[in-house]
Amino acid sequence: MKYIGEATWIGEAGRLFTSLALVSALLSALFYYLHIQKKSEYYQQTGRWMFYIHAFSIISVVALMLVMLSGHYFEYDYAWKHTSRSLENRYIFSAFWEGQEGSFILWMFWHVVLLLVFTLTNHKFETPVLLISLLVQSFLVSMILGVYPFGVKIGSSPFVLIRELPENIGLPWTQMEDYLQKLPGFMDGRGLNPLLQNWWMTIHPPTLFLGFASTVIPFAFAFGSLISREYKEWLMPALPWTYFSLGILGAGILMGGAWAYESLSFGGFWAWDPVENASLVPWLTLAAAAHLMMIARTKGTALRTSYWMIFLTYFFILYSTFLTRSGVLGDASVHSFVDLGLNGQLLALLLFFLIIPFVFFGLRYKEIPDKSEDETFYSREFWMFVGALILLVSGFQIIFSTSIPVLNKLIGPEGLVKLLSENMAPPVDAIQHYNSFQLPFAIIITLLMAVGQFFGYRQKKAGRFWKSITTSAAISLVVTVFFASFFDMWKHPLHTLFTFTSAWAFFANLDYWLRLARGKWTVSGPSVAHAGFGLMMLGTVISQANQKIISKNRTYIAENIPASENVLLEKGDTISMNPYYLVWTDVWQENYRRYYKIDFLQPDGEQLRPAFSVVPHIQINDRMGLVAEPGTKHYLHNDIYTFLSYASDVQNRNSPDGYGDEMEFMISKGDTFIVDRYFMVLDSILGNTTRDLKTGEIKTVSVEAVVRLISAVGNRYELRPKYFIDEHGVVNHLDAESEDAGIKIRFKDIDQEKNKLVFTTWKKLDDGPDFIIMKAIIFPAINLLWAGIIMMTFGIFLAVYQRNKLRKN
Amino acid sequence: MKKSNILLLIFIAVAIGAVVATISDSSTYVTFEKAEKNPGKVYTVIGQLNRDKPMDFDARAGVFSFYAIDKEGESRKVLYFKPKPTDFERSEDITMKGFATDTAFIADDILLKCPSKYNEQNKLEE
Numbered sequence: 001m002k003y004i005g006e007a008t009w010i011g012e013a014g015r016l017f018t019s020l021a022l023v024s025a026l027l028s029a030l031f032y033y034l035h036i037q038k039k040s041e042y043y044q045q046t047g048r049w050m051f052y053i054h055a056f057s058i059i060s061v062v063a064l065m066l067v068m069l070s071g072h073y074f075e076y077d078y079a080w081k082h083t084s085r086s087l088e089n090r091y092i093f094s095a096f097w098e099g100q101e102g103s104f105i106l107w108m109f110w111h112v113v114l115l116l117v118f119t120l121t122n123h124k125f126e127t128p129v130l131l132i133s134l135l136v137q138s139f140l141v142s143m144i145l146g147v148y149p150f151g152v153k154i155g156s157s158p159f160v161l162i163r164e165l166p167e168n169i170g171l172p173w174t175q176m177e178d179y180l181q182k183l184p185g186f187m188d189g190r191g192l193n194p195l196l197q198n199w200w201m202t203i204h205p206p207t208l209f210l211g212f213a214s215t216v217i218p219f220a221f222a223f224g225s226l227i228s229r230e231y232k233e234w235l236m237p238a239l240p241w242t243y244f245s246l247g248i249l250g251a252g253i254l255m256g257g258a259w260a261y262e263s264l265s266f267g268g269f270w271a272w273d274p275v276e277n278a279s280l281v282p283w284l285t286l287a288a289a290a291h292l293m294m295i296a297r298t299k300g301t302a303l304r305t306s307y308w309m310i311f312l313t314y315f316f317i318l319y320s321t322f323l324t325r326s327g328v329l330g331d332a333s334v335h336s337f338v339d340l341g342l343n344g345q346l347l348a349l350l351l352f353f354l355i356i357p358f359v360f361f362g363l364r365y366k367e368i369p370d371k372s373e374d375e376t377f378y379s380r381e382f383w384m385f386v387g388a389l390i391l392l393v394s395g396f397q398i399i400f401s402t403s404i405p406v407l408n409k410l411i412g413p414e415g416l417v418k419l420l421s422e423n424m425a426p427p428v429d430a431i432q433h434y435n436s437f438q439l440p441f442a443i444i445i446t447l448l449m450a451v452g453q454f455f456g457y458r459q460k461k462a463g464r465f466w467k468s469i470t471t472s473a474a475i476s477l478v479v480t481v482f483f484a485s486f487f488d489m490w491k492h493p494l495h496t497l498f499t500f501t502s503a504w505a506f507f508a509n510l511d512y513w514l515r516l517a518r519g520k521w522t523v524s525g526p527s528v529a530h531a532g533f534g535l536m537m538l539g540t541v542i543s544q545a546n547q548k549i550i551s552k553n554r555t556y557i558a559e560n561i562p563a564s565e566n567v568l569l570e571k572g573d574t575i576s577m578n579p580y581y582l583v584w585t586d587v588w589q590e591n592y593r594r595y596y597k598i599d600f601l602q603p604d605g606e607q608l609r610p611a612f613s614v615v616p617h618i619q620i621n622d623r624m625g626l627v628a629e630p631g632t633k634h635y636l637h638n639d640i641y642t643f644l645s646y647a648s649d650v651q652n653r654n655s656p657d658g659y660g661d662e663m664e665f666m667i668s669k670g671d672t673f674i675v676d677r678y679f680m681v682l683d684s685i686l687g688n689t690t691r692d693l694k695t696g697e698i699k700t701v702s703v704e705a706v707v708r709l710i711s712a713v714g715n716r717y718e719l720r721p722k723y724f725i726d727e728h729g730v731v732n733h734l735d736a737e738s739e740d741a742g743i744k745i746r747f748k749d750i751d752q753e754k755n756k757l758v759f760t761t762w763k764k765l766d767d768g769p770d771f772i773i774m775k776a777i778i779f780p781a782i783n784l785l786w787a788g789i790i791m792m793t794f795g796i797f798l799a800v801y802q803r804n805k806l807r808k809n
Numbered sequence: 810m811k812k813s814n815i816l817l818l819i820f821i822a823v824a825i826g827a828v829v830a831t832i833s834d835s836s837t838y839v840t841f842e843k844a845e846k847n848p849g850k851v852y853t854v855i856g857q858l859n860r861d862k863p864m865d866f867d868a869r870a871g872v873f874s875f876y877a878i879d880k881e882g883e884s885r886k887v888l889y890f891k892p893k894p895t896d897f898e899r900s901e902d903i904t905m906k907g908f909a910t911d912t913a914f915i916a917d918d919i920l921l922k923c924p925s926k927y928n929e930q931n932k933l934e935e
């Protein structure tokens with residue numbers, strides 16, 4: 001049978017290129033491997049051509065996806081699920097990676113781009129790096145294969161037609177050749193989740209995926225060098241790629257924080273959400289690995305540590321993928337993808353690239369040249385090594401706590417090895433839990449950053465060290481005293497100490513760059529990056545530790561439970577919220593967003609003077625319910641961040657639809673009954689039955705009651721509730737409601753013995769005037785955080801540039 | 810012994826400390842009955858909304874009250890001193906972090922598991 005109007009060529013071409021991508025990646029890896037074994041140029045060239053075919057196939061898959069999504073081919077499940085006709089063009093890319101399949105393709109696309117750049121610029125290590133990268137890539141392509149050999153699902157293809165979905169196979173409509181024209185469901189897609197229709201969401205995922213994809217190159221360098229036995233030569237060319245990875249991954253993670261702050265009502269920038277954690281941990285170990293590689297390059301020590309740190313980093317990258325995509329986190333996170341039933345495959349990917357590199361590492365351990373010279377306390381490398389280990393322990397603590405749902409699966413009561421009698425629940429106060437561990441780690445890290453630069457490479461004596469750090473320490477002390485007095489931070493000694501160490505990390509690195517390195521651009525990368533990190537931490541501690549919920553009530557119900565952290569605003573009323581007065585002045589709706597304008601007023605003598613307005617909004621999201629989005633007033637020195645915890649005009653207080661006071665009664669035609677403020681008269685009954693043409697039996701019954709409501713002043717409303725029995729004998733009701741009368745009626749049953757009809761009525765509950773409940777938080781000095789992030793990212797890319805120049809010389 | 814080896818040992822000790830502390834920090838999922846044995850101690854209870862009992866959100870007092878049934882089938886009154894969460898009625902499971910008192914379970918934090926959330930159902934109107 002030929003279906004009318006289906007663009008099957010997209011799917012056919014898509015599947016063809018997917019298979020081609022898999023075969024070419026495997027062949028390419030094979031030829032590159034042969035090149036290492038046989039050393040013949042021929043193998044390398046063949047491998048390279050296979051890689052070009054692979055690159056072409058992946059780019060074709062991307063192009064076909066874009067054609068499918070932008071062309072509204074709703075016969076395809078992916079297009080139907082993620083786009084709609086009303087979707088703006090700029091969100092086509094967001095729709096592309098909304099689903100798991102698309103995000104895998106995005107990941108592979110970045111691999112291809114990076115590897116193309118690599119092959120065209122770096123000939124020396126092409127073979128080992130491409131070999132490993134294409135092995136990873138083969139696993140990824142298999143995730144979108146969508147084939148079922150021997151009944152086992154391998155991959156989930158984005159090129160599946162809706163009529164080919166397992167749940168639809170055999171349904172009657174799939175036998176209609178003109179289903180696309182006949183069924184209204186295919187006229188338009190379900191559209192993109194409104195949560196993703198946001199400016200940050202068009203740049204955060206691709207940046208983060210570029211960061212994830214880019215870690216394959218340092219991994220491939222390290223793993224490949226074990227295979228090709230070039231244990232030291234890889235460090236120099238791998239360093240710029242490692243820094244690049246660190247910069248992009250960091251930028252991607254922090255963009256997620258910025259998105260959360262701007263568009264989610266988490267109440268802040270970082271919430272220790274499991275998925276945030278899962279991407280932070282590989283960043284921490286990657287930073288550790290990059291520093292270890294520096295030590296290994298300059299001193300020849302720490303080479304073995306560098307190897308396993310990189311392997312661990314890549315394991316965490318894959319583990320993070322596993323956590324977000326396997327559904328194991330369930331409701332623990334806002335980010336989780338839908339479980340596509342690929343867990344076995346994800347686990348295979350994870351274990352393969354955990355076990356194989358470590359096996360090779362073990363086999364070659366003795367061959368790896370690692371100097372066993374001991375470090376003095378005054379060498380930069382010693383403290384870099386300490387810093388790297390602290391990053392590792394910090395990451396380990398985070399990943400362990402994040403893995404509690406995984407631990408339950410492994411050793412819980414229903415797990416593989418039943419060690420625990422009950423499932424572990426994540427820490428009751430997650431933020432407190434993580435902060436209590438991470439704060440001491442961060443203090444040590446920032447302290448090391450502050451003093452680290454001043455230890456010369458391979459220096460053995462104290463020398464000018466102490467003299468050179470006094471200026472920046474003095475400035476930092478002044479800054480700390482200022483902040484601590486201003487915000488009264490003295491009661492939190494650790495916060496005060498952290499303020500000092502982060503300020504010191506900032507000023508010392510600035511000092512080093514400007515005074516000792518005389519602002520030279522050639523050596524500025526690490527200083528600028530470290531100064532940026534210090535500034536970022538300073539912004540974090542000042543803005544987060546001193547955040548103030550200004551909407552908090554002063555009365556306490558019980559110890560530690562404030563009466564409310566929110567204020568209630570009725571429209572037009574002016575209420576006091578120290579130091580402001582608030583008025584809810586306006587409300588309006590655009591598409592699926594409802595905006596609430598709140599004016600903040602400040603007393604000015606006898607009068608109230610308008611200070612500023614915020615417009616928090618609520619997204620009416622048909623897939624996720626109501627989503628509160630913050631309204632923030634940005635000042636240079638602080639932010640006033642608000643969001644609505646409740647809005648009575650979109651949420652009903654006591655029942656889902658706002659109706660209550662249920663009443664059930666029985667009446668006959670012509671009877672009158674009193675319902676709320678109305679006389680209810682049953683005017684007439686309209687019946688309708690259909691019969692089976694062959695047997696003459698009654699198939700369906702539908703009865704409509706015509707009901708009149710008459711108020712005391714004579715207002716009349718007509719309602720027509722329906723009662724029907726379908727062909728399976730199932731009773732259904734079609735309730736009738738009158739918004740003006742505030743009454744809902746259900747035709748519930750027919751009592752044939754008494755010849756009466758049973759009705760249920762509800763009246764609209766009067767909840768009083770509309771009100772909103774708002775939470776308002778002041779984040780002081782949060783701009784230091786953003787400035788630090790920009791400075792750090794800039795510094796890292798400066799280091800990439802400088803390292804790349806060094807490599808070429 | 811090399812300094813770096815000593816360092817490694819110290820860090821392994823810190824890591825083990827972190828694991829132990831995490832396990833003692835992590836709570837377990839309990840029933841109302843168990844939470845009531847230790848009034849005032851914070852527990853995590855998973856339950857479902859008791860649809861037969863009334864729920865009430867008093868916006869002015871800032872109290873939302875409802876009844877929940879835990880996994881053992883015990884029903885308790887729950888007080889939540891925050892605005893009523895969105896889509897509360899649609900929830901399948903309610904995860905409540907809080908503590909028991911004589912009169913009610915006081916929830917500090919409520920997490921809802923909604924059937925529609927992230928659960929993509931491919932329903933075509935035919």
